[in-house]
Amino acid sequence: MSEVSFKPVGLDRARLLALMQARKLDGLFLSSPENVFYTTGYPCLPGSGNPIIHALRNMDPYFVYVGSDGQIVLLCWGPAGMGIDYGADDVRMSFTAQMALDDLAALIDEKLKPGCMVGVESTFPYYAVRLLEEHAKPADIQVVDDLFYALRLIKSPAEVELIRQSTHIIDRTVMELAQNLRLGMGRLELTREAKWRMLQNGADGVDHVTMAFGTANPEIALDEPLEPDQIVTLDLGAVYQGYVSDNRRLVYTGTVPETLKELHKKLCWVVAEMGKALRPGKTFAELHAYAYELYAQAGIDPMFLHVGHSLGLQVEEHWIMSEDPTPVQPGMVLNIELYSPSDEGVMIGDEETFLVTESGPEQLSTLPVDIIEKKF
Numbered sequence: 114m115s116e117v118s119f120k121p122v123g124l125d126r127a128r129l130l131a132l133m134q135a136r137k138l139d140g141l142f143l144s145s146p147e148n149v150f151y152t153t154g155y156p157c158l159p160g161s162g163n164p165i166i167h168a169l170r171n172m173d174p175y176f177v178y179v180g181s182d183g184q185i186v187l188l189c190w191g192p193a194g195m196g197i198d199y200g201a202d203d204v205r206m207s208f209t210a211q212m213a214l215d216d217l218a219a220l221i222d223e224k225l226k227p228g229c230m231v232g233v234e235s236t237f238p239y240y241a242v243r244l245l246e247e248h249a250k251p252a253d254i255q256v257v258d259d260l261f262y263a264l265r266l267i268k269s270p271a272e273v274e275l276i277r278q279s280t281h282i283i284d285r286t287v288m289e290l291a292q293n294l295r296l297g298m299g300r301l302e303l304t305r306e307a308k309w310r311m312l313q314n315g316a317d318g319v320d321h322v323t324m325a326f327g328t329a330n331p332e333i334a335l336d337e338p339l340e341p342d343q344i345v346t347l348d349l350g351a352v353y354q355g356y357v358s359d360n361r362r363l364v365y366t367g368t369v370p371e372t373l374k375e376l377h378k379k380l381c382w383v384v385a386e387m388g389k390a391l392r393p394g395k396t397f398a399e400l401h402a403y404a405y406e407l408y409a410q411a412g413i414d415p416m417f418l419h420v421g422h423s424l425g426l427q428v429e430e431h432w433i434m435s436e437d438p439t440p441v442q443p444g445m446v447l448n449i450e451l452y453s454p455s456d457e458g459v460m461i462g463d464e465e466t467f468l469v470t471e472s473g474p475e476q477l478s479t480l481p482v483d484i485i486e487k488k489f
Contacts, residue, residue, distance in 0.1 A: 144234060
């Protein structure tokens with residue numbers, strides 16, 4: 114039987130090596146599901162088609178080593194390595210947690226010398242750091258989270274297409290949910306239906322189902338019933354081949370009050386103007402300041418810490434904050450989300466996803482922005 118290939122779709126090895134050289138790193142170790150998947154294609158994400166590798170990570174931990182020569186070594190669970198061609202130069206398989214640690218220790222002894230400079234993620238396990246200190250005796254251990262944030266901010270064309278597909282899945286699911294709302298249904302019922310419909314529409318997994326009726330907390334899955342003249346928040350994210358989406362739309366169970374409609378219209382304008390501003394050369398800090406200017410022009414109160422975030426293997430990879438000098442670059446996929454409180458105490462806003470290109474932004478989200486009126 115021929116091997117099945119699982120390769121990373123976004124990794125730029127030359128750029129990774131250049132970033133490592135700039136930090137004078139002799140090697141770096143990765144253990145997070147996102148970065149292990151990003152560098153090797155090893156399907157260890159919680160939203161993978163079969164999330165068993167993620168589920169068993171306590172008994173079968175996985176690691177990636179990247180050397181100063183650009184070579185990548187994957188340490189993985191034996192059953193998940195058989196008959197699979199991963200995007201690593203060397204794949205070493207173990208069958209127990211102790212075997213995995215023995216393999217990690219042997220790899221450290223093989224690749225690193227005392228006095229080396231080593232990079233790790235901030236989430237790299239403490240027990241693995243102790244092995245690194247014992248076997249390599251490094252001069253310094255650097256946290257390389259920022260290195261991988263910089264690397265993953267720029268998406269390859271293949272990554273963009275996966276995010277586009279994930280976004281289309283969400284757009285379709287939101288409209289189906291809006292059509293199937295009925296008075297008296299509980300939010301938990303709607304949550305289950307949202308998850309089912311994401312999978313039916315082509316998702317591999319569920320990233321988030323942030324929904325609420327009225328003023329209920331949308332971040333926690335409560336079970337309030339749907340009532341007349343109530344705002345319904347539908348904020349969903351799907352996983353498609355590892356990459357996620359994020360979209361928000363509002364439904365009203367009755368005739369939308371004019372004051373609410375006007376507030377939402379203003380916020381949609383702010384988000385649309387922010388989308389137009391996503392051009393190479395601007396910084397995240399400038400975008401943040403511009404959002405405040407637009408709020409003032411619209412005459413509405415701001416309600417945010419960040420004005421959006423990048424999308425990729427995580428729904429919020431990098432926030433757009435007020436003092437962030439990160440420059441906007443082609444290949445970034447940025448989600449702009451801005452809100453303001455309504456008179457009823459509901460967070461009203463809009464959320465759209467944009468791809469930054471040399472010629473200007475391309476909007477990936479496709480749904481109409483108006484509040485959907487649901488009359489019974």
